[in-house]
Amino acid sequence: MTIPKHDVREVFDRAIEHTRRLSPATFDQWFGGVQFDDLTDGVLSLRVQNEFVLEWVRDNFLPTLTEKIRELTGWSVQVAWTLDPALVTPIAQRSEVAPVRPRPIALRPVPTPVPASGPPSPRLEVVRRPPPPDEMNPKHTFANFVVGPSNQLAHAAAIAAAGGGGRRYNPLFICGGTGLGKTHLVHAIAHRVYEERPEARIIYVSAERFTNDFITAIQHHRMDDFRTKYRQSCDLLLVDDIQFLAGREQTQEEFFHTFNALHALDRQIVVTSDKYPQNLERMEERLVSRFSWGLVADIQVPELETRVAIVRNKAAQEGIVLSDDVALYLGQMIRSNVRELEGTLIRLAAKSSLTGRPVDLAFARAEITATSPPRAQTISVEDIQRAVCHHFHLRSTDLTSKDRHKSVAFARHVAMYLCKQRLKCSFPEIGRAFGNRDHTTVMSAVRKIEAQRDSDPQVRAHLEALEKKLAADE
Numbered sequence: 240m241t242i243p244k245h246d247v248r249e250v251f252d253r254a255i256e257h258t259r260r261l262s263p264a265t266f267d268q269w270f271g272g273v274q275f276d277d278l279t280d281g282v283l284s285l286r287v288q289n290e291f292v293l294e295w296v297r298d299n300f301l302p303t304l305t306e307k308i309r310e311l312t313g314w315s316v317q318v319a320w321t322l323d324p325a326l327v328t329p330i331a332q333r334s335e336v337a338p339v340r341p342r343p344i345a346l347r348p349v350p351t352p353v354p355a356s357g358p359p360s361p362r363l364e365v366v367r368r369p370p371p372p373d374e375m376n377p378k379h380t381f382a383n384f385v386v387g388p389s390n391q392l393a394h395a396a397a398i399a400a401a402g403g404g405g406r407r408y409n410p411l412f413i414c415g416g417t418g419l420g421k422t423h424l425v426h427a428i429a430h431r432v433y434e435e436r437p438e439a440r441i442i443y444v445s446a447e448r449f450t451n452d453f454i455t456a457i458q459h460h461r462m463d464d465f466r467t468k469y470r471q472s473c474d475l476l477l478v479d480d481i482q483f484l485a486g487r488e489q490t491q492e493e494f495f496h497t498f499n500a501l502h503a504l505d506r507q508i509v510v511t512s513d514k515y516p517q518n519l520e521r522m523e524e525r526l527v528s529r530f531s532w533g534l535v536a537d538i539q540v541p542e543l544e545t546r547v548a549i550v551r552n553k554a555a556q557e558g559i560v561l562s563d564d565v566a567l568y569l570g571q572m573i574r575s576n577v578r579e580l581e582g583t584l585i586r587l588a589a590k591s592s593l594t595g596r597p598v599d600l601a602f603a604r605a606e607i608t609a610t611s612p613p614r615a616q617t618i619s620v621e622d623i624q625r626a627v628c629h630h631f632h633l634r635s636t637d638l639t640s641k642d643r644h645k646s647v648a649f650a651r652h653v654a655m656y657l658c659k660q661r662l663k664c665s666f667p668e669i670g671r672a673f674g675n676r677d678h679t680t681v682m683s684a685v686r687k688i689e690a691q692r693d694s695d696p697q698v699r700a701h702l703e704a705l706e707k708k709l710a711a712d713e
């Protein structure tokens with residue numbers, strides 16, 4: 240069957256709509272990185288940003304998509320992929336599947352002139368606002384942020400920075416590990432200010448973007464424009480991932496002056512970072528000290544209850560039906576990164592809708608076991624004690640005994656040192672494992688071995704041999 244060129248796109252669009260219906264949220268997430276190039280004589284040409292997207296789309300959506308095309312055209316479809324990291328117009332940006340963005344036009348009630356009789360009645364007037372900064376995720380709002388002990392301070396400070404009451408700190412420095420919600424909070428501040436003070440001039444940039452803007456301004460002799468934008472025409476400056484400025488001296492200098500100018504005008508500055516200010520590497524001291532002028536609010540790994548609440552919240556947002564036991568299981572299994580937690584939920588939902596299996600506990604277990612890397616075998620205190628006894632030809636009870644004989648004491652100190660180094664046990668923990676010794680005894684034992692390690696080649700040789708043995712056991 241031959242199809243006129245202009246109808247090809249319609250066939251593809253219909254097949255896409257059909258496929259999307261299976262799971263709109265997941266579809267948008269993954270097809271956001273795919274572009275339709277052509278469909279001719281049974282060959283469907285698709286362009287993708289990377290192999291990761293390619294594999295996911297191929298494995299999860301392609302059977303449905305090609306089957307629908309076959310139904311509409313009679314072709315048995317082959318797919319030709321093009322990898323294109325610079326892809327900018329993926330199909331998910333078509334209007335019907337575009338992600339929801341805050342609209343640049345808002346309706347707000349304004350009073351009408353008072354008529355001769357009766358009170359004024361509101362009418363709606365179209366107020367044009369500048370669009371919000373384009374890199375912001377519309378879902379990153381305060382309403383979608385789950386608050387728990389791990390992020391309470393950062394959340395409250397972010398609300399205050401958005402003008403929502405409470406003491407306002409300038410700058411607000413939000414720090415924490417990857418995927419814990421720093422960017423989410425910064426976007427939420429921008430959304431809130433954008434909603435409540437439409438006239439406010441908000442600049443949201445990653446530190447990388449700030450750097451690039453700066454370099455471009457220098458190259459094109461437009462530093463005046465750059466400075467007007469960042470120092471004068473800005474009521475709220477939000478800078479993500481400030482650690483990116485590490486070692487970039489000239490950009491740091493420029494940022495320093497930007498900071499000073501805005502701070503002097505009492506314009507709110509919010510900065511995020513993966514480290515505390517004092518731990519930022521290759522960052523000018525005067526900048527580090529300014530970052531601590533206001534409030535440094537860290538975000539910790541969320542506790543189990545918060546993780547479970549985040550899973551539930553995300554499921555509700557995405558229209559995924561999730562039982563309590565599955566939410567609890569996911570919260571228990573994925574501990575350190577909210578992004579990973581959300582990704583697993585979306586993957587489960589996608590697989591469930593494609594295979595027709597409900598997202599129950601058995602399904603979640605099977606999926607997580609299949610996709611998580613084999614757990615790294617870790618050594619225990621007992622393994623270290625065993626290895627040390629074997630190495631120094633001692634009995635298994637010698638290390639925990641009261642024996643103060645020089646050779647036994649030395650082996651004990653080595654074992655304590657290894658527990659500290661390799662397992663990061665606390666001093667009291669180590670003390671308990673070695674015949675209930677006091678933590679100060681452990682501390683001095685560890686320090687002693689540390690000093691000998693650096694000065695005595697024989698001690699170093701013992702340690703190296705033991706390290707090797709333990710690494711082989713791992």
Ligand SMILES: Nc1ncnc2c1ncn2[C@@H]1O[C@H](COP(=O)(O)OP(=O)(O)OP(=O)(O)O)[C@@H](O)[C@H]1O
Pocket residue numbers: 379383384385386390415416417418419420421422423424513549552577578581
């Ligand atoms: N408390 C929370 N409530 C709801 N969603 C959360 C929470 N914390 C994190 N998330 C979600 O987790 C994902 C990762 O968060 P975000 O991108 O803000 O992390 P980040 O700390 O900026 O990480 P990175 O340093 O890697 O940029 C986002 O989708 C975000 O919405």
